[in-house]
Amino acid sequence: MKILGVSGSLRAASFNTALLRAAQELAPEGVAIEIFGLHDLPLFNQDVEDQGDPAPVAAWKDAVRGADALLLACPEYNGGVTGVLKNAIDWASRGKPAPLDGKVACIIGASPGVTGTVRAQDALRQSLRKVSALYWPLGEVLVGQAHTKIEDGRLTDEKSRAVLQRHLTAFIEKLRG
Ligand code: FNR
Numbered sequence: 001m002k003i004l005g006v007s008g009s010l011r012a013a014s015f016n017t018a019l020l021r022a023a024q025e026l027a028p029e030g031v032a033i034e035i036f037g038l039h040d041l042p043l044f045n046q047d048v049e050d051q052g053d054p055a056p057v058a059a060w061k062d063a064v065r066g067a068d069a070l071l072l073a074c075p076e077y078n079g080g081v082t083g084v085l086k087n088a089i090d091w092a093s094r095g096k097p098a099p100l101d102g103k104v105a106c107i108i109g110a111s112p113g114v115t116g117t118v119r120a121q122d123a124l125r126q127s128l129r130k131v132s133a134l135y136w137p138l139g140e141v142l143v144g145q146a147h148t149k150i151e152d153g154r155l156t157d158e159k160s161r162a163v164l165q166r167h168l169t170a171f172i173e174k175l176r177g
Helices: 015-026 046-050 055-066 083-092 118-127 158-176
Strands: 002-007 032-036 069-073 104-110 133-135 141-143
Touching: 002 015, 002 055, 002 083, 015 032, 015 069, 015 104, 015 141, 015 158, 032 055, 055 083, 069 158, 083 118, 104 118, 104 158, 133 158, 141 158
Parallel strands: 002 032, 002 069, 069 104, 104 133, 104 141
Antiparallel strands: none
16 A cells, blocks of 8 residues: 655755654554655646646656555644645646546644644645545544654654554554445
8 A cells, every 4th residue: 555645845954854753653563654755846837737747746746646655744834825835735626637636645644833733734624625524533642842852853652653653553444444
């Protein structure tokens, strides 16, 4: 099973990208989480789209199409989704069929604040109308005070690792039916 991990942060020391790396370590057997960096994706512009997708956009769309599901690590900026992640969603929502059509998505997030990206995750769900299913169990992965739980790019807080592992395991079980 191939899961595409996407971080809404371009920051080298991103807490959210660190969460994706932890997910790679904690994923169940037989599951590969491939991280796709959004660094090269241009800002969405319909004029550019009309000329044909630039190479980084085509690569992004291919990666979404080729994945069994998405794992979105969602930072929070001003109570919402980062422009980086929203822009990626906008590109992947285009075309017939669009790469996002029918995908299953799971959302996780980390921030130094206490609420751990809960507002951004809600906003992200609002934008994901093209996916056929959002995995949203009773618990959410909201890693608050991330600066105390992620050291040198590694999620070291055992409680957070356990929450993430439980969440991932349940998500994969659901995908496998
Ligand atoms: C933030 N940050 C932030 N945090 C939060 O919990 N709620 C918020 O509304 C905001 N708003 C916000 C706006 C802007 C412009 C910046 C740059 C930052 C802090 C943010 O959570 C922090 O920078 C994280 O480290 C960003 O995620 P990465 O880069 O570590 O993945």
